[in-house]
Amino acid sequence: xxxxxxxxxxxxxxxxxxxxxxxxxxxxxxxxxxxxxxxxxxxxxxxxxxxxxxxxxxxxxxxxxxxxxxxxxxxxxxxxxxxxxxxxxxxxxxxxxxxxxxxxxxxxxxxxxxxxxxxxxxxxxxxxxxxxxxxxxxxxxxxxxxxxxxxxxxxxxxxxxxxxxxxxxxxxxxxxxxxxxxxxxxxxxxxxxxxxxxxxxxxxxxxxxxxxxxxxxxxxxxxxxxxxxxxxxxxxxxxxxxxxxx
Amino acid sequence: xxxxxxxxxxxxxxxxxxxxxxxxxxxxxxxxxxxxxxxxxxxxxxxxxxxxxxxxxxxxxxxxxxxxxxxxxxxxxxxxxxxxxxxxxxxxxxxxxxxxxxxxxxxxxxxxxxxxxxxxxxxxxxxxxxxxxxxxxxxxxxxxxxxxxxxxxxxxxxxxxxxxxxxxxxxxxxxxxxxxxxxxxxxxxxxxxxxxxxxxxxxxxxxxxxxxxxxxxxxxxxxxxxxxxxxxxxxxxxxxxxxxxxxxxxxxxxxxxxxxxxxxxxxxxxxxxxxxxxxxxxxxxxxxxxxxxxxxxxxxxxxxxxxxxxxxxxxxxxxxxxxxxxxxxxxxxxxxxxxxxxxxxxxxxxxxxxxxxxxxxxxxxxxxxxxxxxxxxxxxxxxxxxxxxxxxxxxxxxxxxxxxxxxxxxxxxxxxxxxxxxxxxxxxxxxxxxxxxxxxxxxxxxxxxxxxxxxxxxxxxxxxxxxxxxxxxxxxxxxxxxxxxxxxxxxxxxxxxxxx
Numbered sequence: 001x002x003x004x005x006x007x008x009x010x011x012x013x014x015x016x017x018x019x020x021x022x023x024x025x026x027x028x029x030x031x032x033x034x035x036x037x038x039x040x041x042x043x044x045x046x047x048x049x050x051x052x053x054x055x056x057x058x059x060x061x062x063x064x065x066x067x068x069x070x071x072x073x074x075x076x077x078x079x080x081x082x083x084x085x086x087x088x089x090x091x092x093x094x095x096x097x098x099x100x101x102x103x104x105x106x107x108x109x110x111x112x113x114x115x116x117x118x119x120x121x122x123x124x125x126x127x128x129x130x131x132x133x134x135x136x137x138x139x140x141x142x143x144x145x146x147x148x149x150x151x152x153x154x155x156x157x158x159x160x161x162x163x164x165x166x167x168x169x170x171x172x173x174x175x176x177x178x179x180x181x182x183x184x185x186x187x188x189x190x191x192x193x194x195x196x197x198x199x200x201x202x203x204x205x206x207x208x209x210x211x212x213x214x215x216x217x218x219x220x221x222x223x224x225x226x227x228x229x230x231x232x233x234x235x236x237x238x239x240x241x242x243x244x245x246x
Numbered sequence: 247x248x249x250x251x252x253x254x255x256x257x258x259x260x261x262x263x264x265x266x267x268x269x270x271x272x273x274x275x276x277x278x279x280x281x282x283x284x285x286x287x288x289x290x291x292x293x294x295x296x297x298x299x300x301x302x303x304x305x306x307x308x309x310x311x312x313x314x315x316x317x318x319x320x321x322x323x324x325x326x327x328x329x330x331x332x333x334x335x336x337x338x339x340x341x342x343x344x345x346x347x348x349x350x351x352x353x354x355x356x357x358x359x360x361x362x363x364x365x366x367x368x369x370x371x372x373x374x375x376x377x378x379x380x381x382x383x384x385x386x387x388x389x390x391x392x393x394x395x396x397x398x399x400x401x402x403x404x405x406x407x408x409x410x411x412x413x414x415x416x417x418x419x420x421x422x423x424x425x426x427x428x429x430x431x432x433x434x435x436x437x438x439x440x441x442x443x444x445x446x447x448x449x450x451x452x453x454x455x456x457x458x459x460x461x462x463x464x465x466x467x468x469x470x471x472x473x474x475x476x477x478x479x480x481x482x483x484x485x486x487x488x489x490x491x492x493x494x495x496x497x498x499x500x501x502x503x504x505x506x507x508x509x510x511x512x513x514x515x516x517x518x519x520x521x522x523x524x525x526x527x528x529x530x531x532x533x534x535x536x537x538x539x540x541x542x543x544x545x546x547x548x549x550x551x552x553x554x555x556x557x558x559x560x561x562x563x564x565x566x567x568x569x570x571x572x573x574x575x576x577x578x579x580x581x582x583x584x585x586x587x588x589x590x591x592x593x594x595x596x597x598x599x600x601x602x603x604x605x606x607x608x609x610x611x612x613x614x615x616x617x618x619x620x621x622x623x624x625x626x627x628x629x630x631x632x633x634x635x636x637x638x639x640x641x642x643x644x645x646x647x648x649x650x651x652x653x654x655x656x657x658x659x660x661x662x663x664x665x666x667x668x669x670x671x672x673x674x675x676x677x678x679x680x681x682x683x684x685x686x687x688x689x690x691x692x693x694x695x696x697x698x699x700x701x702x703x704x705x706x707x708x709x710x711x712x713x714x715x716x717x718x719x720x721x722x723x724x725x726x727x728x729x730x731x732x733x734x735x736x737x738x739x740x741x742x743x744x745x746x
Contacts, residue, residue, distance in 0.1 A: 048740075056639055057740045080643060087641020098636045098743060102255035112640045114247040122247040165640065 003032040003070060003172060003205050004053060010063035011048050022048050023059075024228035032172070033203040037210060037219035044225040046209040047177050053207060054090045054175045055082045070172075087116050091166030095178040097158040099150040099165075105157075106146040109133040109164045116169055136164045140194055156187035163194060167204070174198075176208040180215065192218060248642070249650040253657055256626070263658055266622045266723070270662025271669060273612035274719040278670035280608050281711050283677065284601040286704020291597055294478030296584050298354075298486065300331070300364040300542035301551040302558050303587060305580045308459050310334065310500050310537030312573055317565050318360075321543060326557045328546045329363035331356065332538035334494050340418075340487055341449040342425055343441060351424060351487045353452055355494030355538070358403040364544040367402065370475040372422050372436065373444055374398035381682070382433035389442070390435065397444065401473025404490035408470075416493035417472035418448060421483035428474070432691065444471050450489065454499040465497035481593065495536055505532040551583035612722065619655055619726030627651065627730045634734050635742025648735035655727020656720065663719030667712055677705045 009026040012019050022045040030036050040046045051057040052067060055074050059065035067074045069089065077085060086092075091112075099108045113129040114122050122129065137143055140160040150158055159179055166174055176195065180188030196218055198204050208219060216222045223230045257263050304311070311317065318330040334355035341348045362368045373393050379386045400406045406417040422428050425443045428436045451466040469489065476483055495501040506528035514526035545554040559581045566576040584590060627634070634647055673680065681703055685691045693703050 051740050054639075057738075083638075083641050083643045085641075086639065092639045094639075094743065098632065098639070100252070100633055100636060102252065107251065111248060111637075114251070115637075115641045115646065117247070119247045119250070 001032045003030055003034075004068065004207075005029045006049075006053060006067045007065070008063065009049065009052055009065045009067070010060045011045065011052060011057070011065075012060050021228055023052070023225075026225070026228070026230045028053070028207075028223065028230060030173075030205060030207060032205055034221065035199050035206040035208065035219040037208050037216035037222040038225065039210060039213065039216050039222055040225035041211065045228055046211075046225055049225065050092075050175045050177050050207065050209050054092055054173075055085050056092070087112055088169050089172045091169070091171035091174045093159070093162050093166045093174065093176040093179045095181040097150070097155075097162045097182075099158060099161055101150050104147050104149055105137065105142055105153070105161050106130070106133055108150070108161055109137055109168055111165060112169045133164070133168060136167060137161075140164050154187075155183050156190060159183060159187075159191050160194065163191065167198065172205060174204055174206045174208075176206065178209055178211070180212075181210070188215075248637070249646065249653050252650055253654045256630075256654060257657060262622045262626060263654075266619045266658045267662040267665070269614070269618040270659055270719050270723055271666045273614070273722070274663045274666025274715050275669040275673065277605070277608050277612050277718070278667065278707065278712060278715045279673055279677075281601075281605055281715070282670070282674050282707045283704055284604055285708065285711065286706055288594075288597050288601055290704055291478060292585075292594060297365055297367075297370055297477045298479075298482055299584045299587065299590075301545040302543040302555045302581065302583055304541040304543070304558055304562060305539065305582070306574045306578075307335070307539050308455055309457055309574065310539045311541065311579070312535040312537045313569060314536070314538045314541060316569075317562070317573075318541060320561050320565055321541070321558060324557060324561060326546055326549045326554050328544040329360065330544070331360035331364040331542045332491060333357075333361065333540045333542055334491065334498065334500060334538050335540055336452055336494070336498060338450055338452040338487070340420075340424070341451070343446045343448070345440065346425055346427065349424065351420075352485050353450065353487050353489055353494060355489050355491040355498075356404065357491040358405075361488075361542070362402060364542045367475070368398070370477055371398055371401040371419070372474045372476045373401065374473075380434050383435060387437075388433070388435040389438065397473055401475070404472060404488060406470045406472045416469060416490040418450065418469045419473045419475055419488040420448075420471060421486045422474045422476045423480065423484035424474075424487060432685075444473055446471050450487065450497075452494070452497050454497065463499070465499075467493070467497060469493075479593065481589065491538070495538075500537045502536040503534045504530045505534050507531050551585065555581055555583050555586075609718075612718070617726065619658060619723045620729060623651060623655065623727050623730035624733075626654075627734045630734075631737060631742045634737050635739045635744075638737075638739035639743065644735040647737075648731045651731035651734050652724065652727055655723045655731070658727070659720035659723025662723065663716045666719055667716055670712075670715075671707055674705050674707050677703050 006026065006028040009023050009028070010021070011023040012021045014020070022043075026045075026049060028036070028049070038046050038049060048057065052059055055067075055077070058075070059067070069085070074082065074085070100111065103111065110129050110133045113125070113132075117125050117129070134143070134146070137146060140163060142157060142160055142164065145153060145157060145161075150161070153161065159182075163179070166176075174195075179195070180191050183191065192215060195206065195208070199206055206219070208215070210216055223232065225231070304317075314332050318332060321327045321330045334353075336353050336355075338351055338353035339348055340351045356367075358367070373390060374397060375393055375395055376388070376390045379388055379391060400417060401419050403414075404417050404419060405414040407413075408415040420443070422436060427438055427440050427443050429439060431437050447468050447470050449466055449468050451464060453461045454463045454465055456462045475488070492501070510528040511526070515523050516526045517523055543554055543558055545551055559576070562579055562581060563576040566573055585594065637647055637650075638644075681691070681693060
């Protein structure tokens with residue numbers, strides 16, 4: 001069953017007076033429970049694709065781009081619905097963690113739930129939320145870091161916190177933007193193992209952006225962005241392996 | 247929920263919000279202190295301005311109101327009127343002892359006891375015994391520490407005991423600045439130069455006028471000075487001279503008199519029973535009643551001057567009807583509250599304008615708090631750009647992000663205004679010791695008693711004013727935070743996440 005499908009995705013950025021097309025008609029289709037890896041060189045538009053799929057950004061107007069989540073177009077959603085969509089249906093993990101420095105690990109993890117339930121709702125569900133955050137942080141081995149601030153954590157711990165925050169509201173889709181890009185190989189592997197475990201145990205649908213073919217190998221399927229277009233994963237492997245060996 | 251948490255975290259342990267709070271504290275404190283002191287000053291002036299004329303004045307100048315005793319009785323019988331006092335106002339000259347010269351003054355004839363009931367004149371008499379020296383009068387040089395109680399009584403009755411005749415003699419009580427022999431010193435009491443004025447005599451000259459306002463005579467008379475008064479209104483204290491009512495009525499020919507036939511021949515001679523020739527005696531055809539130019543009224547407890555004025559107008563109209571043309575017509579007699587009197591209106595109006603100007607200036611300066619909060623928030627939004635991107639990525643709405651910063655401004659305004667009120671309360675309540683200390687330590691006397699005519703700076707904060715300033719402080723902070731908050735909410739989340 002298709003969870004998200006994008007057709008003819010087009011996105012152009014304006015740099016000064018010059019229009020720079022980043023995506024020029026990308027088609028993506030992701031089934032529920034599938035792990036899709038998106039490969040591509042720097043500046044190929046991987047992150048942009050992720051932002052568009054997550055409803056954080058909008059495709060070019062009038063380009064005929066469509067993104068459908070469970071059959072519903074994101075373009076038809078109001079701003080409020082889109083905020084709600086990002087909050088409950090999608091979880092973002094970024095390369096540079098993007099944790100709020102003033103909040104503790106527990107608070108960062110619960111941030112999405114605070115937004116979801118609002119002031120009064122959160123007070124009523126605070127115990128439940130805290131329990132869920134504790135569970136998820138324990139699952140990622142952070143039970144001893146609950147009261148720590150991001151500045152007091154290692155890179156791996158920060159990324160695991162970001163992962164816990166993304167998964168806190170049990171999203172249908174996890175969007176990970178080079179989650180190991182800022183970590184050493186060993187730590188990165190641990191993060192990937194966590195993601196893999198979550199994917200297998202909970203059937204989590206994942207779209208992960210990476211420039212590392214070895215990481216992409218863990219995914220069910222790969223696509224590669226070349227010149228603003230998506231190329232099938234089979235070609236990707238061959239090209240990237242050549243690139244790596246050279 | 248996240249806004250509460252983040253506001254708390256952003257607030258603690260940062261210098262910028264503390265600076266913003268400090269700015270709000272200073273601005274609210276500054277406005278409230280100035281407002282309280284100025285309002286206190288104005289209230290004091292109002293109380294003093296009212297002192298010589300009561301709440302309402304019934305006025306018919308020159309010709310005067312006859313049968314005023316009857317009118318006073320009617321007025322005092324009304325529950326809205328606490329007391330009424332007859333007075334006469336007339337311009338005059340006062341010749342002072344050397345080297346004072348002669349001065350143009352406003353002569354006011356009053357009946358001491360009734361005047362006191364209306365105006366609390368007793369409290370305005372300057373020369374009356376005091377129990378304690380003023381705080382700054384460390385050498386106890388204030389003459390009031392030594393004057394006898396008799397001075398108060400003589401001032402109040404406007405009569406002085408004459409040892410030669412062993413009778414009471416009509417006296418004057420002048421404003422403290424009329425003679426020019428007095429100077430107020432920094433301790434706040436009055437020093438007498440050349441002579442102690444209440445031991446002197448003056449010559450008062452007035453011009454009795456005809457019904458049509460023409461001068462018909464010049465009346466001059468010597469009076470002892472019984473006391474001096476101080477209202478605090480410079481104009482009254484420098485120009486007014488109070489004289490015992492009966493004496494002034496006589497001088498102005500406004501006392502009760504007998505009217506004789508118009509065509510009486512003063513050279514006519516008549517023969518009595520013994521055949522002796524005598525000048526003929528005129529036949530009294532009528533009694534001319536005594537007159538006064540004004541009747542001052544004091545409102546009963548809880549009655550406003552305006553209410554009393556309206557009632558007094560009605561009572562005068564009834565009086566006019568009853569007297570059947572014997573008194574000035576009610577349509578023309580002026581019945582005004584003390585604030586409506588032209589001299590007072592001009593003076594109080596000027597002070598009110600001065601206060602409004604000062605408040606506007608300080609209020610304008612206080613707007614810097616809004617700009618400061620705005621600048622600080624602007625910097626903070628820049629610093630927190632990535633956080634805004636993160637919040638948007640995890641589902642925070644634009645409104646939610648805006649409220650985060652608005653709420654932050656609200657907290658800064660609230661905390662700053664609370665501390666501002668506390669600081670201003672502390673300063674205003676202790677303004678006199680602070681002022682004293684400033685004077686002693688730095689030689690700075692902002693409110694010099696020589697100029698401002700009061701020895702203590704007003705030190706009251708009205709709760710209503712405090713609440714206005716509090717609301718203003720919060721509002722300015724909110725306005726300061728509004729633009730950065732709106733900017734923050736409009737940030738593109740993708741750009742915000744990439745912000746470095």
